[in-house]
Amino acid sequence: MFNSSVFNCNVIDLPKIHNRSGNITPIHGDLDIPFAIKRVYYLYDIPGGENRGGHAHYRLHQLLIAASGSFDVILDDGRMRKTVSLNRPNVGLLITPGIWRDLVNFSSGAVLLVLASEHYDATDYIRDYDEFITLTKRETNK
Structure with missing residues (x-):
């Protein structure tokens, strides 16, 4: 379960159809991304200086997209970090x-679009960082 590495988290170039009147990016689950999409949500109106995220998941795969503006994602597998x-x-x-x-450094007006592989399930979240580190060490020592 926790064999994950920050190096398994990759940037994916999505299709971009250009038109002089604007661009469109269609996203098909199991085709453009490696999972079926079961939930879509977005974060917006994030006050300057605020951070989001601060958790991990047991089963959920996600694709994060800066639909507007910009932000940084700090990834941590319990051994390494990358931004x-x-x-x-x-x-x-x-x-x-x-x-x-x-999720940090949101620009003014940023919109974060999230495509998720599962429906919302509160039991899938690990919200305590110390617990996360304990779980990753337990998996490493197996």
Whole structure:
């Protein structure tokens, strides 16, 4: 379960259909991204200086997209960290299960679009970082 690594979390270039009257990016689950989409939500009106995220998931895969503006995603697998900046609506960040994520540095007017592999399930969340570290160490020592 927690064999995940920050290196399993990849940036995915999404299709971009250009038209002189504007662009469109269609996203098909199990085709453009490696999971079926069961839930879509977005974060917006995030006050300056606020952070979001601060959790990991046991089973959920997500694709994060900066639909507007920009933000940084700090990924943590319990051993390594990496930061990914998102600022284009035709690029997404795939986050696999077992990865702690913090969302920081939101620009004014940023909109974060999230495509999720599962319906909301409160039991899938790990919201305590110390518990997350304990779980990752337990998996490493198996």
